[in-house]
Amino acid sequence: MTNTRRKARSRGARIRRALGWTVLVLVVAAGGLGYWGYRHLDNNLTTVDINQALGKERPKDVDRGARNILVLGSDSRSGANGDLAGGDTGDTARSDTAMVVHLPQGRRKATAVSIPRDTLVTRPECTTAKGTPLPAAHRVMFNSVYTSGGPACVVKTVEAMSGIRMDHYVELDFAGFKGLVDAVGGVPVTIDRPIHDKESGLDLSAGTHRLDGTRALAFVRTRHGIGDGSDLGRIALQQKFILALLSEVKRQNVLGNPTKLYQTANAATKALTTDSELGSLPKLAAFAKSLNDLDPSSMDTLMLPVNYDAIDPNRVIAAEPQARELWNALREDRPVPADSKKSPAHGG
Numbered sequence: 001m002t003n004t005r006r007k008a009r010s011r012g013a014r015i016r017r018a019l020g021w022t023v024l025v026l027v028v029a030a031g032g033l034g035y036w037g038y039r040h041l042d043n044n045l046t047t048v049d050i051n052q053a054l055g056k057e058r059p060k061d062v063d064r065g066a067r068n069i070l071v072l073g074s075d076s077r078s079g080a081n082g083d084l085a086g087g088d089t090g091d092t093a094r095s096d097t098a099m100v101v102h103l104p105q106g107r108r109k110a111t112a113v114s115i116p117r118d119t120l121v122t123r124p125e126c127t128t129a130k131g132t133p134l135p136a137a138h139r140v141m142f143n144s145v146y147t148s149g150g151p152a153c154v155v156k157t158v159e160a161m162s163g164i165r166m167d168h169y170v171e172l173d174f175a176g177f178k179g180l181v182d183a184v185g186g187v188p189v190t191i192d193r194p195i196h197d198k199e200s201g202l203d204l205s206a207g208t209h210r211l212d213g214t215r216a217l218a219f220v221r222t223r224h225g226i227g228d229g230s231d232l233g234r235i236a237l238q239q240k241f242i243l244a245l246l247s248e249v250k251r252q253n254v255l256g257n258p259t260k261l262y263q264t265a266n267a268a269t270k271a272l273t274t275d276s277e278l279g280s281l282p283k284l285a286a287f288a289k290s291l292n293d294l295d296p297s298s299m300d301t302l303m304l305p306v307n308y309d310a311i312d313p314n315r316v317i318a319a320e321p322q323a324r325e326l327w328n329a330l331r332e333d334r335p336v337p338a339d340s341k342k343s344p345a346h347g348g
Contacts, residue, residue: 044269047279050169053127053152059165059331065105066333069168070158071112073097074146075175075221098142100158100166102330108293111300111336113326115158117143119306120315124160126153141315151273161318162327168287169275174220176271178213181245183263184252186210189219189244197222216241302326302336305343319344 129150
């Protein structure tokens with residue numbers, strides 16, 4: 001992996017952490033906006049009963065005070081999103097970002113392990129969100145598991161890969177940020193080169209532009225109008241946009257403006273899906289409070305060690321023994337070995 005890609009992934013992990021923290025802060029603060037506002041925001045949340053869906057055939061729940069959370073970033077072109085430019089996924093939803101966040105006892109440090117979307121995995125037998133049995137399958141792309149089986153199937157797949165029980169599930173719908181961008185009145189972004197992408201409908205000259213929700217969504221989805229058309233360029237734009245969004249929220253002092261806070265929190269909670277144990281404002285507030293001593297800047301961000309697949313070089317597979325040693329370290333709540341922080345696949 002080149003230094004540029006390592007820096008990009010590290011920067012992306014920091015941005016995703018900051019985004020998650022921002023959403024939690026908004027949700028917790030919104031609890032003080034009055035009963036009606038509280039109930040409305042609480043009803044915005046979507047929940048998934050992971051425990052009921054998966055039953056007892058899961059890794060042992062080892063209670064050492066640590067918590068493991070599967071954080072998923074999903075993107076869909078279905079429903080109202082289908083009217084927005086920016087992609088070719090049809091009516092399906094997919095998970096473009098996946099991280100296992102390990103919070104050790106004491107909550108003073110954390111480790112986030114990103115799972116590349118193109119990783120070939122064994123999907124265990126599971127049941128879809130509609131209750132349809134889904135047989136086990138080998139050599140499927142990791143990001144296809146969400147499309148085929150839904151959240152519970154992704155959790156089961158990650159648990160099978162890692163041997164670690166996921167205590168919580170948090171999903172952020174990236175399309176939901178359209179409303180969030182509009183709630184703050186648009187977000188200014190600066191680009192060094194023009195972007196002309198017929199697929200996303202984005203047409204921007206070099207310079208600074210204030211993007212509304214619709215153009216912001218096209219901005220984070222575009223890839224054909226930049227670089228070599230790969231996901232790497234799109235990831236860089238997503239990182240730029242999210243940093244700009246967080247800067248705009250801070251500049252406007254959203255937390256100090258009750259009206260703006262409510263509008264922003266309303267959009268944020270609409271984009272959030274959690275497991276049922278986190279699925280209310282009081283539960284989210286309690287969870288956020290437990291993280292008071294955690295400094296986000298101290299979080300260790302890693303990528304699951306991978307090798308290029310021998311059959312299909314456009315796909316990757318977990319590198320052994322590095323991947324196994326990484327998961328073992330998290331399961332046993334100990335530091336990840338240095339060798340397990342390096343991925344044999346270097347890009348290019």
